[in-house]
Amino acid sequence: MTAVRYELRDGIAWLTIDRPEARNSLNREVRAGLFEGARRFAADDDARVLVLTGSGTKAFCAGGDLAEMSAEGLTIPPPDYVPQFGRNIQVDKPTIAAVNGAAFAGGFLLAQSCDLCVAATTATFAISEVRVGRGAPWAAPLAQMIPRRIAMELLLTGRPLTAERAYDIGFVNRLAEPDQLLAAAGELAAQIAGNAPLSVLAGKRTAGLTAELPLSAAFDEAEQLWAPVYTSGDAQEGMRAFVEKRSPVWRGQ
Template sequence: MTDGEVLVERRGSVLLVALDRPRQRNAMTLDAARVIAGAMSDLDADDSLSVAVLTGNGGHFCAGMDLKRFVDSGERPFVPGRGFGGLVETPPIKPVVAAVEGFALGGGFEMALACDLVVASETARFALPEVRRGLVARGGGMFRLPRALPRAIAMELLLTGTMLEPAVALQYGLVNRVAAENAALDTALDLANAIAANAPLAVATSARIARAAYDRSESSMFEWQQQWTDAVFDSADAAEGSRAFTERRDPVWTGR
C-alpha cells in the first residue's frame, strides 16, 4: 500500500512502514502523517500483526517537519489524537521498532523516541534542532529525551540542537543496536521477527505496561496492571504456550 509518500507492507506478522520522500530526506507532511496514523490503527486492530517497523527510504529516517510547507502554507503534520507524524502523541499498543539510517532530526527524532526499540546504522544522526529555528520539540522530545538519556546529556541536546552519534546513543541506552550502513532495516526486522515469534497478546500487554511504568509508582503498578494481565493468563495462548513447552514443540499462537 502506498500514497506516494509512505509505503506500508505486511511481512508476515510484521507491518513495515517506510517514509518515501528521499529527495526531502523524508521530511514529514500532513498526508504522510495521516497514512502513518492509519497504519498504527491497523496494527492494533489486526490480530495477525504483532509489531511494526518504522523506517525511511533513501538513506534517511526523517528530517522532521517539512519546513518549506510550513512556511508556504502553514502546514503542520499533526494528526488529532496521534500528534506529529501520526505517532508521537499516541503510539500503538503493539510495539514499534525504529530503523534509523541518516538523519533523525526534530520530529523525526521524536518519532524514534516514541518507538519501543531503535536500531541505528553507523550513519545515523539524532538531533532536536528546534531551538535553532525558534521552535521547541513539542512532539515529546522535551520530556522523553530526559527519560531516555542522563539529564545533562539530554539538556545539552535540547538547548544546543547539536547531533548525537549512534555510538554515544548506544552507550547511553538510547538505541538497542548499531548496524552497518544500510543494514538498520534488516537488523530491525530481525528484532521484530523475534518479537513476533512470541504470543501476540502477551507482547502487546507487556509493551503497554512497560510504557506506563514511566508515569506510575511501583506500588501502584501491581493493581493497575491486573486489568490486562488477567486476560493474558486466562488466554488460549497461555494454555498453548505451556502445553507446547511440556510437549517440546513450537507454540502455535492465535492472539486469543
C-alpha cells in the first residue's frame, strides 16, 4: 500500500499515512493500508511498539475522504471501515499516536484509539463530524479519557482543541516542537520497548479493566493477568540483572 508505509527500526514499528496532498485523509487505500499495517505489527515478534503518524506538517489525518464518501453515497460506515485498535482489530502491544498536524474526525478517532499520544505544538484535535452532518459513535469512550464536559463540547461544537489544551486535559501525553515530534515519539517508544515485554502487555490490559468491570472484579482479573508475569523467566532475569548490575536480557517468557 503506497499510501501507508510500515517500517521496523530497533523494535519500533512506524506506520505512516503518506497522503499529504489530501491531508492524509482516509480513502479506501489508506484504510486498507492501516488495517494491513496493524495486522503486520500484531504478528511481528520483533516489533514491540507501534508509532502511528502522518506525512507532512499540516495534517496527521483530516478524517474521511468526503469526496470519495459522497461519490459512494456512504450512509452508515461498516464496523470495519476504519481500524479502531481493541474494537475491530486486536492489537495487544502498545501503540502511540505521533500527531503532526490536524487530527480531525477519523484522525481524532485514530489518535483516541492509540494507547498514548505525542503531539506537535502545532497539532489540533477536533470531532468535526457535526459540521458535515456525519456521526461519531466511536467517541463513546472519550468521556472516560477526558472530562465529560470537554468531551461534550468537542462533540457538540466541532471546534478544534489546540495541542496545549489537549495536553492540559490529559488527551496528549507529551508535547514536542514540530521538528522534534518523531524523536520524542521514538524516545517514548524506546522506553517501552526496552522494558520486559510480558509486563508491558499485562500493564496495557490492566489499564483498561475498570472501563469494563467493577473495581473488585478488575482486581481479580488483574491478579490473573499478572500471575504468569510473576512466574516467568523474565521476572527472574530482571531480579538477577539488578543484583548483577547489568541490563536484563528479555525473552518474553
